[in-house]
Amino acid sequence: MPGLEDLYREIILDHYRNPRNRGELETPPALRVEGFNPLCGDEIVLYLDFDANGGVADIRISGQGCSISQSSASMMSAAVKGKSVAEIDELTRAFKAMMSIHENTLEGAETAEPIDAPDVKLGDLEALRGVVKFPVRIKCATLAWNTLAQGIEEASA
Amino acid sequence: MAVSVDPIDGTAMKAQFPLLSREVHGKPIVYLDSAATSQKPIAVLDAMDDYYRTINSNVHRGVYMIAEEATNRMEIARALVRDFIGARSSSEIIFTKNATEALNLVAQGWGRANLVAGDVVVLSHMEHHANIVPWHMLVAEIGIELRWIPLDSEGRLDLTELDTLLNGAKVLSVTAMSNVLGTMNPVRTLTDAARKAGAISIIDGCQSVPHSATNVQELGADFVAFSGHKMCGPTGIGVLYGREELLEAMPPFLGGGEMIRDVRLDGFTTNDLPWKFEAGTPPIAEIIGLGAAVEWLNGVGMDNIRAHEIALTEYTISTLHGRFGDRIRIHGPSSPAERGGVFSFDFDGLHPHDISQVLDQHAVCVRAGHHCAKPLMKLLGIGATARASVYVYNDTTDIDALADALDATGAFFTL
Known part of the structure; x- marks a missing residue:
């Protein structure tokens, strides 16, 4: 049985209590994009400033949610700030691979590695690996990333 | 406040519901989500x-x-x-x-x-x-x-x-x-x-x-x-x-x-x-x-069920307020006569998802979320609540288990 310490790693609680990049950016020039988790009512608002090449020059987060969705958003913001579109795309795929790999196996399968995950260092984000043992919480962890992907798509459209 | 008499014996009642004899995470289940769905007696x-x-x-x-x-x-x-x-x-x-x-x-x-x-x-x-x-x-x-x-x-x-x-x-x-x-x-x-x-x-x-x-x-x-x-x-x-x-x-x-x-x-x-x-x-x-x-x-008798739930509502509200004071806020009317056994609450400023996750480790089943009432959530100025709800088979031991598990939840997140 997975224990609470698998889910609530210290670094997650730290990002939850001291969220990074919390706030808003002026729109325009920033793009404002909202994400919802219809299951629990969590909502996240991202403010994205893009550089000339479409990379994320600056990011702010507002909204409300559980410790997993809030800390995941905080970690994501730290990981993607100042990164190019290509780098963010790799990070996103690596993170989602980490989140979805166990989705069908539900419990255990700790040794399984993402099959087509890019070889990227996830850093702090690794702490969220334990979330996959709590399948109903995976959507909490991926909310910020899905919202970011939506923002990048809107910006490039 | 006068304490209402509960006409229903919790132990005998629970014995009629097979699911309530199972364990979750090695502990006897405490089912407090009957507003979502009730358990089923053997007769059904x-x-x-x-x-x-x-x-x-x-x-x-x-x-x-x-x-x-x-x-x-x-x-x-x-x-x-x-x-x-x-x-x-x-x-x-x-x-x-x-x-x-x-x-x-x-x-x-x-x-x-x-x-x-x-x-x-x-x-x-x-x-x-x-x-x-x-x-x-x-x-x-x-x-x-x-x-x-x-x-x-x-x-x-x-x-x-x-x-x-x-x-x-x-x-x-x-x-x-x-x-x-x-x-x-x-x-x-x-x-x-x-x-x-x-x-x-x-x-x-x-x-x-x-x-x-x-x-x-x-x-x-x-x-x-x-x-x-x-x-x-x-x-x-x-x-x-x-x-x-x-x-x-x-x-x-x-x-x-x-x-x-x-x-x-x-x-x-x-x-x-x-x-x-x-x-x-x-x-x-x-x-x-x-x-x-x-x-x-x-x-069982519907009047007995209502009397049971009034007594349990009194117990729930006084237990949770007594043990947690300002740390807990129970939404809805304060008078048990004006309400049913549904308790949406905010606790320690924690997100309902996090509360219910820790409660689950203590085998306590509550609902977390917007309860399919988003306009009401917006009116209350919150995104979600944790919700415990009781029925004919719940008794004061379930409420005590909820309170103990909430105690552990608070301790876990303040470490």
Whole structure:
């Protein structure tokens, strides 16, 4: 049985209590994009400033949610700030691979590695690996990333 | 405050519910999510099992013996439901998939036949999505107007402007009891006001019918919707009570077998009530299960269940406030007489998801989320709540377990 310490790693609680990049950016020039988790009512608002090449020059987060969705958003913001579109795309795929790999196996399968995950260092984000043992919480962890992907798509459209 | 006497023995009651003897994470389960769905007593499980083992056959078709038995068993269940809610006739008891389908049946059946652009439907701020979205669909389709009864600071309906809201309205559709706040609404006052204004009244009885004696005639409602699975019955079965005169005048909802008297190449004529609204093979085992649930509830006594829940509500509120003081905020009316056993709460500023996750490790099952009442959540200024809800099989040991687990939750997140 997975224990609470698998889910609530210290670094997650730290990002939850001291969220990074919390706030808003002026729109325009920033793009404002909202994400919802219809299951629990969590909502996240991202403010994205893009550089000339479409990379994320600056990011702010507002909204409300559980410790997993809030800390995941905080970690994501730290990981993607100042990164190019290509780098963010790799990070996103690596993170989602980490989140979805166990989705069908539900419990255990700790040794399984993402099959087509890019070889990227996830850093702090690794702490969220334990979330996959709590399948109903995976959507909490991926909310910020899905919202970011939506923002990048809107910006490039 | 006087302590109410609880007529129900928790230990004996729990023994009738097989699921309540299981363990979760190595601890005995503490089930506090009956507002979402209730557990099922042996009597209900046996009735459904017996149907499949001994009389499984389609109803209202075969002339052989087991088909007649199945048909009889199903219609006995309908009569049990009729008497349980005090309806005049079995023709007024329509079986649906769930309460959501029952409310959609009224909106799509009565609504589309009787409402035109600009007609007013009055709802309240505490409605479940099932009593909001079907009307939004008619806003989009027909162009009706929605008005909303506001709430007071304790989460009760604020009826000061009720007559104004109902002025010119065609429909009043409100819940008898909030699935978030636990508020029990003054249904008779509401239906009287609707009738005076010339509006029909629809009552969402999902949270009230399982927990207190219901008489649809005394309520004065034109339609009442409720679900089987919240009243010790199975999933997949709901009920729409409708006044016969209104049901007769309504066009059918779904078309198919069972609901017809005659089908020709150029058209069809509908069957009699209630089958006119029951297209296709019905959920026979579920209907029989619901009938068994009604018999079981009658055996316990609905007044005993209500008295039990008042006593448990007093205990819950005083225990949680006593142990946690300002750390906990329980939404809804503070008086147990004005509310049912549904406790949405905020605790230590923690997100409900995080609370319910830790509670689960202590085998305590509560709901976390918006409870399909997002407009109410917005009004309360919160995204979600944790919600504990009790029923006939809960007792003070469950509430003590909840409080202990909340204690552990607070400790975990402040480390």
